[in-house]
Amino acid sequence: MDDKPTLPEPFWRTKTLEAMTRDEWESLCDGCGRCCLVKLEDEDTGRIHATDIGCRLFDAGTCRCKDYPNRSTIVPDCVTLTPRDVRELPWLPPTCAYRLVGEGRDLPWWHPLVSGDPETVVAAGISVRDRVYASEDDVADDDVPERIVNWPLRWPRAARHAK
Numbered sequence: 001m002d003d004k005p006t007l008p009e010p011f012w013r014t015k016t017l018e019a020m021t022r023d024e025w026e027s028l029c030d031g032c033g034r035c036c037l038v039k040l041e042d043e044d045t046g047r048i049h050a051t052d053i054g055c056r057l058f059d060a061g062t063c064r065c066k067d068y069p070n071r072s073t074i075v076p077d078c079v080t081l082t083p084r085d086v087r088e089l090p091w092l093p094p095t096c097a098y099r100l101v102g103e104g105r106d107l108p109w110w111h112p113l114v115s116g117d118p119e120t121v122v123a124a125g126i127s128v129r130d131r132v133y134a135s136e137d138d139v140a141d142d143d144v145p146e147r148i149v150n151w152p153l154r155w156p157r158a159a160r161h162a163k
Helices: 022-027 068-074 083-088 097-102 141-147
Strands: 037-041 048-054
Touching: 037 141, 048 141, 083 097
Parallel strands: none
Antiparallel strands: 037 048
């Protein structure tokens, strides 16, 4: 007979995005910083291209916003994600926990809610730490297209398999 206590399922497996508390919602962010990279949309095709340029409020060393509570006021095109946005925005990285949970998928091994360690996001190659070229304030508008990169919109090899 197994006397092991049964642990409750984690909230992201039992709740919809809409049913999550604010703290639960915020904890889904793994702190990778991919959504804080400047994106360009091709006017002809609508295709989204990621760059390795960070938002003016993005701290590339910590992968956090320098003024999270006021970000939408300071950067008007900053998106405050909602469950609806998660399901509709084409530029959310495929690794984004909001996107994964919104699609009914589980969080991967490297997510801090699973691993218990925020550094697994770095170890899995998900984090943009040490991969940001510059802040958008330091790059001329004409030079931004030259900074298009593919990696923010892909799953890194290191992140695909459980450690």
